[in-house]
Amino acid sequence: MSGSPLLPSNPGADGSKTEAFDVVSLIDDLLRKAIHAGASDVHFEPTSSAQVVKFRLDGVLNVVEKLPKSLSDNIIARLKVMGDLLTYRNDIPQEGRIELTGDHGDVIDQRLAVFPTIHGQRAVVRLFYEEAGLSDLEALGFSEGICSVLKQIAQKNQGVLLLTGPAGSGKSTTLGALLGYIMRKFPGKSIVTLEDPVERHIDGVTQVQITPHGEMTFPTALRSLLRQDPQVLMIGEIRDAETARIACEAGLTGHLLMSTLHSGTPAAALIRLLEMGIEPYQLTSSVSAVVNQRLARKLCPQCKKKDTEADTYEPSGCEDCFQTGYKGRVLMAEMVQLDGELRQALLAKADLDQLEDILRSRGHMTMVQDGMRLVGQGVTTRSEIKTVCGNA
Template identity: 45%
Template sequence: LPQDGRITLRIGGRPMDVRVSTLPTGHGERAVLRLLDKEAGRLDLGRLGMSADTLAAFDTLVHQPHGIVLVTGPTGSGKTTTLYAALGRLDSTTTNILTVEDPIEYDLEGIGQTQVNARIDMSFAKALRSILRQDPDVVMIGEIRDLETAQIAVQASLTGHLVLATLHTNDSVSAVTRLIDMGIEPFLLSSSLLGVVAQRLVRKLCPQCRQPDPVAGGWRAAGCLACNRTGFQGRTGVYELFSVDDGVRAQIHRNAPENEIRAQARRAGMRSMREDGRRWVDAGVTSADEVLRVTRE
């Protein structure tokens, strides 16, 4: 049978969580390991790779008293890590912070974390309803997967709670379309949404062997013993921050087309993830090919 498990161990003196997933196949057991570095510094918002202006704007969003802040991207793009880091900017001694997750990836001190459990019919929606009776100031939702969860999140934000959540969309503005397609009324979304961060992870060039790229400019990967012949060591983020101002709010309220909302956001200064990645290319941190790879639509 397919199985899921969790291992806690120390590697090189550092605490690590390992998520294990096994699947029987025709040629034997297939196993996938997901490594979660529990080092506290990994959850520092300032170390995730945001530019100074994006970091300042995002920090302002997560300190609002109520509303919804979304982080979007595909699986494995670092969305949950960004949410955890955002919670770390808040004072858990004076702010009642509760989370609903599937699964709980990091244990956060001073924060009440709840894990959904399908076997006992503990869904995101049911857990959220229970959490809202616990008088929270901030609620983090691991993922908005259905209309019921989305409706509870919107109602919570309209009744004085700050809601942080993830959503699977390709960019920031399409989160608006996704929620409306789910069934959220545009007038409710326009009143509750504060902003959306879309993100991807790019591999960082190995500083030992990177080579100049005469075609695209900047540097390109090569490969050496230090990086196990991959040409890369570590990862960092590229981001697209969509802040909901009065102009965007009016467009959402009248259910304007996505391209109109995006044009308004661009006029207000929003950078695409590809444009954000240019700073890493110029700094020699990653290659132009790598930025194009992760931002390809």
């Protein structure tokens, strides 16, 4: 990033006048800026020649400042004071909490971690924000087609809906939005969630904290919960064969069950369930749909530039987006609904290639194609889709 608005106008080319520099305000300003931008982490990284400051914005680390190396010790010392750490110990990792005074919006907690490296100490401040309410299903970025199928499934009193995607792909936000939709549409429904950990409190929902190494494991809780007769069940994640089996049974016996699964494509998720020991007939009669999702960064609306030739938008960079060209994130997804043909194939013990072939032959809308819809709308870029999907 060119220009350093946080530095004094003329600190001296070699940084020699920095002793008089106000490190306290520098750190306060940086943290305030980070919070204003909604950054999740602020990194203070020592290199051989500078102390580099990075913000993690929408999941991506961006360099926002390169401060003179001569400031490094003062910066780390100031952070340690703020975090109530031992300022005289530079040789051990330390962790603490920071309390910011003044107007710091919706930040509820800040953690500091300091670590010694060969170029000096490295510090990371992690920022935690107040949870916003449940997102609207319509506002997540799903295509109209996927959104309307999700609504149909959410209205049912049976079946299993699975979300797949890596960590940080917005799966719990989608689950939350689905619960919100069900609560608005059917206010009296009995909804229970099993989570590890409970990420946010939802009014009107019975939430259960799972202790994977204690007595309240997913299978134990799920088995006895079914006797409590909930109508809608949300399981944070299906991690083991037993949970998968009980989940499928629940979906078959008058419960709508929603959960997530670590897996690549929707077809791979179906195969994974079979590999976990779910019988093909159980799978085909319980699973309604599998949605695979990712988050792509949205173009900054303040500075995106139109590429008239390609009829798309490109990132530019402005103060508002810390010169990244992007601000906020949008969901892209692909969905597979189990229909007659797929059920037949699964019952005939089709493998992954065969399932993918069936989907291809019927013009299944892939994740990349869904991403290109967002590119066409000027919401994100082809290169972002490429980064997120690994090909495009």
